[in-house]
Amino acid sequence: MPSLVAFNRQWNIGSDDFVFPEITEALVRISWVAFGVSVFVFHFPLACSTHNLTLQFLGLLVINVITIFLAILTAVISARGTIMDSEPRRLVPRLLYIRLPIFIAEIALTILATVHAFRSTNGGEGCDFATIARVTIVLEWFLIVTAVVGLFIVFHLTENDVEDGATIAQRSWSRRMRIFKIGQDTSMRAALDDLATLISSFFVDSDLVPSDVVAGLLLAYHSPNNQYPPVKEKENSSRPKWMNLKDAEYFLHHASCVYGWPTYILYNCGLKSIFRLFRKLQCCGRMRCAQGQSMVVEDNCCYCNTAAVVLANEARNIDLQFMSFRNRLYEVPFAVIADHDRKSIVITIRGSCSLIDLVTDLSLEDELMTVDVDQDATLSQDSEIDRRGEVRVHRGMLRSARCVFDILNKNKILNDLFISNPTYQLVVCGHSLGAGVGSLLTMLLKQEYPSVRCYAFAPPGCVISEFGQDEMEKYVMSVVSGDDIVSRMSFQSLHRLRERVFQELTACQRAKHEILIRGVYQLFFKYPWQDELSGNTFRRRLFPVSYFPGIPRPSSDSPTADLESALLTRRNSYGSANDAAANDPPPSRNPEHNKRLQLYVPGRTVYLSSQDGVTSETWIDPKCLSDVKLSVSVLSDHLPAAVQKLLSSASSSDSEIEPNPDNVEVVVTSQPV
Secondary structure (H helix, E strand, C coil): CCEEEECCEEEEEECCCCHHHHHHHHHHHHHHHHHHHHHHHHHCHHHCCCHHHHHHHHHHHHHHHHHHHHHHHHHHHHCCCCCCCCHHHCCHHHHHHHHHHHHHHHHHHHHHHHHHHHHCCCCCCCCCHHHHHHHHHHHHHHHHHHHHHHHHHHCCCCECCCCCHHHHHHHHHHHHHHHHHCCCCHHHHHHHHHHHHHHHHCCCCCCCCHHHHHHHHHHHHHCCCCCCCCCCECCCCCCCCCCCHHHHHHHHHHHHHCCCHHHHHHHCCCHHHHHHHHHHCCCCCCCEECCEECEEECCCCCCHHHHHHHHHCCCCCEEEEEEECCCECCECCEEEEEECCCCEEEEEECCCCCHHHHHHHCCCCHHHHCCEHHHCCCHHHCCCCCCCCCCEECHHHHHHHHHHHHHHHHHCHHHHHHHHCCCCEEEEEEECHHHHHHHHHHHHHCCCCCCCEEEEECCCCCCEEHHHHHHHCCCEEEEEECCCCHHHCCHHHHHHHHHHHHHHHHHCCCCHHHHHHHHHHHHHCCCHHHHHHHCCHHHHHHCCHHHCCCCCCCCCCCCHHHHHHHHHHCCCCCCCCCHHHHHCCCCCCCHHHHHCCCEECCCEEEEEEEECCEEEEEEECHHHHCCCCCCCCCCHHHCHHHHHHHHHHHHHHCCCCCCCCCCCCCCCCCCCC
């Protein structure tokens, strides 16, 4: 299997992962040797009185020359074979055994050279050898420290004789989570343990190291056999008038502002904006909004986040009523704003911006992810929500929503606002994690505020089960942009991606370093064989036709058009060895995950995409987002700026708002019933 086995340990690195590190080390050591030789040539150390330092310096030069040779040899052997076939690389552990005593001798000799170099003088007039040697020894220490840090990164505490793959994976990920448990309470430690168990389930019986996963993702991304659920318009997609792109674009501003001062600085780069933010800070003071005083909970001592929210909304007629920046497990920051321009009471919830938020996001285990709605004190009173069957939701998001709900009730925030603004509309909005929490908070609020509306921007793809969607679609509008990975992320989609990666790695007949180089190159540059037919012999040599599996070599009488057609139809295939197998759905090596309940994006979902500068909107079934789509924009499409750009482009071209089924807008007061 890919993991390196050496010194009776199974390491977090493969035997084919030494190509780039060893080449880099060889180049760095060659530079060190060149610098050391120049010291001997130009500073004549034999004429100085520092003879002990001279001998030790010569010893370090010899050790570095030997290490350079071993590093190059290790890189050559490590480049052999395929990812899943480690037999051609069986000599790599032996080379490591040889390098260990040499490395220990290098450390000992460096310590002696350090002592003599920093104790001795220059050794006479015109002799600067000791001074130059100190610089060289500092560089030597840099090499040693780098090697030691790399050793700790790839070190594995699990012994090789442990046969249970689940135990190995769980111990490994639990150990990696220890650093995040420092200073955390009991509930956070338990959540991290559960998260480690969940992550380890993706690596059971696979024995894949991190670089294998990266190579597999590149293979899956460039595979010509990628098949994703088509984005189709949902039948009977009629919707209320308030579900339109212009209103969604307006409330996205509130969802972005709640991120605080980092987002303000990001969107307002410049000394003037920073100066305005500093002027607004109140160290150890109380932050006041434009027309009164707002309640702020657990902002920093200078009220940086609150100041950023105030500045970001200077052009709007708003009042800040309540802001909570308390960030604990299942406690997300949020703000309550009275927007007088839109006559709305806005509850905006922050998305993932900390380790605690990520723990809430990634808690995908069934016991943590879902909870029976009938067990919820508020939702159990709703006779409509589960009329089709059991409704299950993301457990961490529901807990966060219930926390926000309790804070609102405890402080009577909404009641006070509706007393002074009785005709205002209640709106909930959020981005990412805030979108998921906001959609579930809407289901809690709808009992008392039946016309509550929710705009969920880039929500996670694992919020609510299918049986809860009918009721959720009345109150929640979700906006998904491009290839956003978060909106496609669920327990099932991640497992299917895992199986695709493993299938690609098993079928691949290329070395890992070749996959990484060519895969990364193709991510950012145009395909090098596009100019092959125009006489570019250099690229033809770099990427020969044999590089593409399954494409026959052209004969002397074969037309050029046939070769062009083959290259265009197979242009992404640089790793898969068996197309027939790739066309089949990946077999699940862990069928238990198929028994888990599938969760989806909440509410009515509008999908925004841009092609050739034209932005299109499609109201889709959330099942279209059931698989992770690999592309270079899976992360950038999730950012608020990307959603804002697509919303602005789509809303500007969308001049008509589709009415509801009866062409009548039903207006219901937002006051408590």
